[in-house]
Amino acid sequence: MARIVDLTASPLDLPLKEPFIIATGRKDFANNVLIRCVLEDGTTGFGEVAPSAYTTGDTRDTAIAVVEALKTSVVGQDIRSWRSILAATRKALRHQFAAHSGVEIAVLDAFGKHTGVALADMWGGVAKSVETDYTLSLGTPDDTGEAAAKAAREGFRKIKVKVGMGVTTDTQRVIAVREAAPRCEIAVDANQAFTPKEAVELARRIEKAGIELTLLEQPVRRDDFAGMRYVREHCRVPVGADETVMTPEDAIRVVREGAADVINIKIAKAGLVGALDIASIARAANLGLMIGCMMESKIGLAASVHLACGLGCFSHCDLDSIYLLKPFECEGGFTLDGPRFSVEGHGPGTGIKYEDTATK
Ligand SMILES: [Mg+2]
Known part of the structure; x- marks a missing residue:
């Protein structure tokens, strides 16, 4: 048993070397979100969301709010059941999949670190x-x-x-x-x-x-x-x-x-x-x-x-x-x-x- 004891989301501001311009807009900064999934033995898994209102419909604020909302269904679960944990959280959302993807990365990083296996x-x-x-x-x-x-x-x-x-x-x-x-x-x-x-x-x-x-x-x-x-x-x-x-x-x-x-x-x-x-x-x-x-x-x-x-x-x-x-x-x-x-x-x-x- 390795229980998840915390799931957090915090802003991660990353300046671009040069503005990035595509058919749908211009970007000077990546206003990302850092996600941490902490286990009871102190292991921390890291995830990240790079929100894109255009591609996935997420903004930084919505991504942080989604992670907060998912926290109660993640905390207390055994990390070794990662697939059922993530199936439940994914099912709880109609949109905001980028935010969810950051949670998945953090949970799986924590699982890999706990079990000693590289994700690759x-x-x-x-x-x-x-x-x-x-x-x-x-x-x-x-x-x-x-x-x-x-x-x-x-x-x-x-x-x-x-x-x-x-x-x-x-x-x-x-x-x-x-x-x-x-x-x-x-x-x-x-x-x-x-x-x-x-x-x-x-x-x-x-x-x-x-x-x-x-x-x-x-x-x-x-x-x-x-x-x-x-x-x-x-x-x-x-x-x-x-x-x-x-x-x-x-x-x-x-x-x-x-x-x-x-x-x-x-x-x-x-x-x-x-x-x-x-x-x-x-x-x-x-x-x-x-x-x-x-x-x-x-x-x-x-x-x-x-x-x-x-x-x-x-x-x-x-x-x-x-x-x-x-x-x-x-x-x-x-x-x-x-x-x-x-x-x-x-x-x-x-x-x-x-x-x-x-x-x-
Ligand atoms: Mg493309």
């Missing part, structure tokens, strides 16, 4: 490391090209370009990236910015320029399943569903309606338990898998890195928030070498030792 090993221990891409935000073709050149110099081999500035401008921007980083793989993410026909036109123009994209992510509105399918059927680039898939049920609908080739899993959308379910659904349906992140610091990102390594099934890794945030003092979790994250020697749990660092 718990999920299967398939790989010890994963390589991430680097995301370029919206900007002029010149700025986008310069950012691509910098990413390539820093060792990134995969670049994801945020698009949504219009078919002509976005085509010029992707061409600028190809010229600035000739050896990098290129994916694009429209964050729902296009109509199906515009998305197909963009894909065709990029193809005509001799550039092969690895992925066209969320070209159209999240709820436009027929539009997603139209894009798939009218261009050769694999289509990825990100905002479209928040839950395992959404993943099933994508499979049934043939709406995507690849599903982008984010712990902030589906939680860790939901992420495992979505990965199973996608694999059973022969869909590709991507793992993404929100603006998490090392604390939350460590859970995604452990999941990606443990399952070893993600052909696209987009875990680059750590490069966009200003350096942040926190030990453990993973080792970073250029674009490669390694969990070798990191654990138990996610291996995050935030409290130790914070209280020194």
